[in-house]
Amino acid sequence: MLIKQLSVFIENREGRLLEVTDVLAKHDVNIVTLSLADTSEYGILRIIVSDPEKGREVLKEAGISAKFTEVIAVQVPNKSGELQHILKVVSDAGSNIEYMYVLSTGINSSVIVKVTDTLPVIEALKKSGVTMYTAEEVYRFQA
């Protein structure tokens, strides 16, 4: 259930984001989903790719530092109250959500979630009947 996300620190300068996506595309590393958090001077690009190890390696060769961060991919059925339910489970497990962003998976929505304490949250979500994607499933998604 643990998904390896690549976190890339990038300065806010023209073309930098393009460089990152360029390197990945050139090496056939598919971007499954991404989110960009930024300030006026720099940003953090968070990406889920088809092959995290290879992704990190090719970025490093291009002089771009990427770190692995463990996240989970949670399915959110298209019904009211579902997201609220998930948030409560996380909170009851004693964890906080640090950030989340959408993973597009067809009819149902899913979210990539970074919590403070991943393993207990996975257990709690499982117990409460929430479905999560495995890493293999996530890396294979084609947008």
Next chain:
Amino acid sequence: MIWNETKECMSRDEIQTLQSARLVKMVNRVYHNVEFYRKKMQQMGLEPGDIQGIEDITKLPYTTKDDLRDNYPFGLFAVPESEIVRVHASSGTTGKATVVGYTRRDIEMWSECVARVLTMGGVGRNDKVQISYGYGLFTGGLGAHYGAENVGAMVIPLSTGNTKKQITLMEDFGVTTICCTPSYLMYLTEALEDAGKVDKIKLKSAICGAEPWTDGMRNEIERRLGITAYDIYGLSEILGPGVAGDCEHHTGLHVYEDHFVPEIIDPKTLQPVKEGTVGELVFTTITKEALPLFRYRTKDLTSISYDKCPCGRTMARLSRFQGRSDDMLIIRGVNVFPSQVEAALLELGGVTPNYLLVVDRINNLDTLEVQVEADDNFNFDEIRELENMTKKITRTLEQALGIAAHVKLVEPKTLARSEGKAKRVIDNRKLL
């Protein structure tokens, strides 16, 4: 091991006696052979006979880099050109280059001084020494090269650049010592780490010089490479590398006072300062044949102490360099040395000691931006952490410098690495 115990461990009395005899001889020789100094002494009403011993050194006129430039190329040489066996020159970024010359005996003395420094750094005949200073007009490469040959080491003259090859030969040859600038060693450290070669090399020491560095940077390099790093000091006008060096106790740079007499002066009043006080370092050469200089102003800021070092050497020791009087930036009226920034960053951790100071003047107010590289090991997954880091650096720098700076985190390994002297400052102020 001490290369030349007779000289390096003389008593203070013996040193002064030797210096007095050499100074008197040298003043006579210079007066008769160098028109520039003869005229200067005549203007001051000073005769060679007025210099009776080392205590009279303060009567001599100062020499500056401009004097060398004004007498470009060979005007200050004290021997006929036929006696010169080598010249070196400094890059003339501002105006003309300064040219320095050596007789055969000067080269021998130089090799002796470098051999003393290398021996202090534990280098001997069983060592393999990679010289990664530039060869050519710059004194670093050939200076270190001759000294390393003198101690009988196996010398690998790689010069600068081509880091991949440097690493390959370092591994293949089993290099034990490297001579290079501290900023290049830092660069090489990162390259070795990236290539996963740190455990594969046999390096045990580094002899670094040609630019100022801090104890923090030394410790950082020592820790990451598992080596001991030594300091070698010199300047081409006086000799090149080998004017001074530090021993395993790292108590300061031991100056070879049998060849160079150091003084510390107040750069404003030009008066000597009390022992232990920081001021501008001034050197008088007392054995150089080709280019003897009186009281050459180095612009380097340091202090001197004369007590004996635990290693047994008795010669004067220079403390860590505080910067150069001409590296000093005056920002909003406050004196700022780039080395202070480096020291503060190393103390902090989480960032690399690579930095760039950008000084500007906006609406008549000086601004200082400090660009700092996020450490490759720093976990930058959250904006909040990056912001905390930036705040921490800002606070630390403000305390260290006494002025507020705008801290800008930049991507790891994006600030220019230099294989020679590192460029740390961009001053965009348009001063009238």
